[in-house]
Amino acid sequence: xxxxxxxxxxxxxxxxxxxxxxxxxxxxxxxxxxxxxxxxxxxxxxxxxxxxxxxxxxxxxxxxxxxxxxxxxxxxxxxxxxxxxxxxxxxxxxxxxxxxxxxxxxxxxxxxxxxxxxxxxxxxxxxxxxxxxxxxxxxxxxxxxxxxxxxxxxxxxxxxxxxxxxxxxxxxxxxxxxxxxxxxxxxxxxxxxxxxxxxxxxxxxxxxxxxxxxxxxxxxxxxxxxxxxx
Amino acid sequence: xxxxxxxxxxxxxxxxxxxxxxxxxxxxxxxxxxxxxxxxxxxxxxxxxxxxxxxxxxxxxxxxxxxxxxxxxxxxxxxxxxxxxxxxxxxxxxxxxxxxxxxxxxxxxxxxxxxxxxxxxxxxxxxxxxxxxxxxxxxxxxxxxxxxxxxxxxxxxxxxxxxxxxxxxxxxxxxxxxxxxxxxxxxxxxxxxxxxxxxxxxxxxxxxxxxxxxxxxxxxxxxxxxxxxx
Numbered sequence: 001x002x003x004x005x006x007x008x009x010x011x012x013x014x015x016x017x018x019x020x021x022x023x024x025x026x027x028x029x030x031x032x033x034x035x036x037x038x039x040x041x042x043x044x045x046x047x048x049x050x051x052x053x054x055x056x057x058x059x060x061x062x063x064x065x066x067x068x069x070x071x072x073x074x075x076x077x078x079x080x081x082x083x084x085x086x087x088x089x090x091x092x093x094x095x096x097x098x099x100x101x102x103x104x105x106x107x108x109x110x111x112x113x114x115x116x117x118x119x120x121x122x123x124x125x126x127x128x129x130x131x132x133x134x135x136x137x138x139x140x141x142x143x144x145x146x147x148x149x150x151x152x153x154x155x156x157x158x159x160x161x162x163x164x165x166x167x168x169x170x171x172x173x174x175x176x177x178x179x180x181x182x183x184x185x186x187x188x189x190x191x192x193x194x195x196x197x198x199x200x201x202x203x204x205x206x207x208x209x210x211x212x213x214x215x216x217x218x219x220x221x222x223x224x225x226x227x228x229x230x
Numbered sequence: 231x232x233x234x235x236x237x238x239x240x241x242x243x244x245x246x247x248x249x250x251x252x253x254x255x256x257x258x259x260x261x262x263x264x265x266x267x268x269x270x271x272x273x274x275x276x277x278x279x280x281x282x283x284x285x286x287x288x289x290x291x292x293x294x295x296x297x298x299x300x301x302x303x304x305x306x307x308x309x310x311x312x313x314x315x316x317x318x319x320x321x322x323x324x325x326x327x328x329x330x331x332x333x334x335x336x337x338x339x340x341x342x343x344x345x346x347x348x349x350x351x352x353x354x355x356x357x358x359x360x361x362x363x364x365x366x367x368x369x370x371x372x373x374x375x376x377x378x379x380x381x382x383x384x385x386x387x388x389x390x391x392x393x394x395x396x397x398x399x400x401x402x403x404x405x406x407x408x409x410x411x412x413x414x415x416x417x418x419x420x421x422x423x424x425x426x427x428x429x430x431x432x433x434x435x436x437x438x439x440x441x442x443x444x445x446x447x448x449x450x451x452x453x454x455x456x457x458x459x460x
Binding site for chain 2 (some may be wrong): 088089090091092093094095096097098099100101103104105162163165166170173175179181
């Protein structure tokens with residue numbers, strides 16, 4: 001039986017834009033595990049109340065459920081040890097640092113470029129929740145946070161420099177092949193791609209080429225997703 | 231025969247303060263390889279001319295020599311596969327990202343807190359070289375770069391947030407045990423510790439506790455080094 005994944009969706013239920021759910025989607029694909037995604041909106045708290053909290057991703061695997069993308073990654077690695085490892089065969093180690101850099105630096109930085117696009121993409125019933133929760137997080141209005149992105153993009157690209165240096169040295173963060181380190185960082189760019197036509201990366205950036213390799217991975221799983229081909 | 235390591239030294243030849251040489255020192259210790267360090271000053275270019283370049287670390291291992299800390303790490307892993315792995319048993323993978331974050335973000339940020347202390351610690355014969363090369367890199371004078379560090383320390387501690395999040399979750403960047411990911415980042419803090427009495431970390435910071443574990447590692451190899459116990 002396929003693993004069920006509660007997956008953040010927009011007004012169009014085919015628009016799946018959570019960076020954390022993308023981490024899980026690609027981890028499941030890496031392990032070759034079948035998945036049935038269930039579109040979920042921010043305010044559908046009752047649908048995942050069984051998990052004791054209100055955010056996705058949540059997976060249901062037979063009698064087990066797991067929430068939180070990192071916990072899901074650990075669960076998949078432990079539960080399916082005979083499938084290809086998402087952690088290069090060992091403990092996650094430095095992959096956890098990639099996770100925390102993405103959460104603390106990359107995604108908050110990226111959010112200010114796509115905030116208006118996310119607001120436009122979500123289900124209308126989620127609008128009040130999204131505005132209230134995100135304005136609290138941002139410390140300002142959505143409109144103010146979105147302002148002047150063309151002028152800020154250079155500074156954002158500077159923040160990507162560690163990523164760029166690594167991807168000049170190796171094809172993937174995982175090395176010669178992608179692993180969960182790649183899916184974490186890629187999830188952030190896929191979040192943007194699913195909702196926003198704004199061009200974050202220049203075509204000659206090694207990060208752009210790497211993103212292209214991941215859009216193509218697993219028969220184009222991410223590349224075929226509803227979004228903007230920028 | 232012990233591996234020889236050309237190791238950056240200050241006016242006091244016992245002061246070994248290169249962050250890159252510390253990466254190598256700890257990698258050698260992790261592999262249990264004997265080392266003979268050779269104190270080296272910035273302007274001793276002739277002593278390492280055999281390596282075709284002018285920077286340390288350089289190691290000499292029998293008939294082989296290797297320069298550049300990353301290349302040395304790869305060399306040690308490949309040449310001594312039966313010794314404990316510094317890369318968690320596989321390819322470096324995400325450890326390369328830790329390396330590039332340290333080079334591009336952590337060390338440039340940290341340098342502005344210790345620049346005057348480094349200038350005071352180096353061999354007098356290196357002073358003109360150090361000023362010229364570092365002022366070019368900094369785009370300002372050493373004195374200007376050093377100014378007002380007490381006022382800037384909060385912003386620097388914010389930059390450590392990804393590290394802090396990881397070290398709240400696991401004892402080391404490598405996981406339950408340290409590996410080369412730890413030695414890379416620790417090298418930056420050890421660089422500071424060897425030259426500067428300035429307190430970079432608060433005692434309740436998980437990064438401080440982690441640094442302490444690495445100061446104690448390998449019978450206190452780093453903790454016993456000449457420096458400032460802050």
